[in-house]
Amino acid sequence: MTQIITKSYEETRELGKKLAKILTKGDVVVLNGDLGAGKTALVTGFASFYGKDNEISSPTFTIINETVLNDDLSLFHFDVYRLEDEDEFYAIGGEEYFDKGITFMEWGNTIKSALPKEYLEVNIDKDDEDENVRIFNLLPHGKHYDDIVERI
Numbered sequence: 784m785t786q787i788i789t790k791s792y793e794e795t796r797e798l799g800k801k802l803a804k805i806l807t808k809g810d811v812v813v814l815n816g817d818l819g820a821g822k823t824a825l826v827t828g829f830a831s832f833y834g835k836d837n838e839i840s841s842p843t844f845t846i847i848n849e850t851v852l853n854d855d856l857s858l859f860h861f862d863v864y865r866l867e868d869e870d871e872f873y874a875i876g877g878e879e880y881f882d883k884g885i886t887f888m889e890w891g892n893t894i895k896s897a898l899p900k901e902y903l904e905v906n907i908d909k910d911d912e913d914e915n916v917r918i919f920n921l922l923p924h925g926k927h928y929d930d931i932v933e934r935i
């Protein structure tokens with residue numbers, strides 16, 4: 784497991800931007816952490832690499848937002864907090880998006896068995912002492928994501 788600590792919203796955005804330089808079509812990133820942890824902040828930073836950060840917000844009610852990043856790449860931004868279980872995820876055809884673009888999934892741990900075999904799990908904790916500090920624990924599932932984490 785790799786740990787990255789950010790000390791501001793901006794630093795979390797930078798981490799997302801860094802990820803954008805590495806991730807390619809078909810990659811899946813699962814973001815776990817309480818409300819206000821910085822899940823959406825990370826996705827916003829990712830999208831800023833493509834100049835699309837103003838189009839990002841938590842798809843809490845829509846479950847999924849697509850943002851076209853360029854001619855052949857889309858971001859699929861899920862927030863599965865409101866899904867009851869994996870069946871609801873399958874019912875919306877959720878798993879059909881994975882190989883069609885880059886996926887970020889907020890609260891992905893709630894539908895664990897519907898996740899692809901390989902993905903990057905990111906668990907975000909707040910710091911008890913400092914309200915601007917976030918601890919990112921990067922847990923790669925699969926060799927492809929080992930390589931990605933090594934490059935961050």
Ligand SMILES: Nc1ncnc2c1ncn2[C@@H]1O[C@H](COP(=O)(O)OP(=O)(O)O)[C@@H](O)[C@H]1O
Nearest residue numbers: 789791792795818819820821822823824915917
């Ligand atoms: N280091 C940090 N990284 C990310 N956000 C931070 C940080 N410190 C404070 N914040 C604040 O925490 C909140 C994170 O919100 P958001 O990204 O929407 O969280 P989530 O999507 O996990 O609910 C924002 O209000 C942001 O300003």
Ligand SMILES: [Mg+2]
Nearest residue numbers: 822823841889
């Ligand atoms: Mg969010």
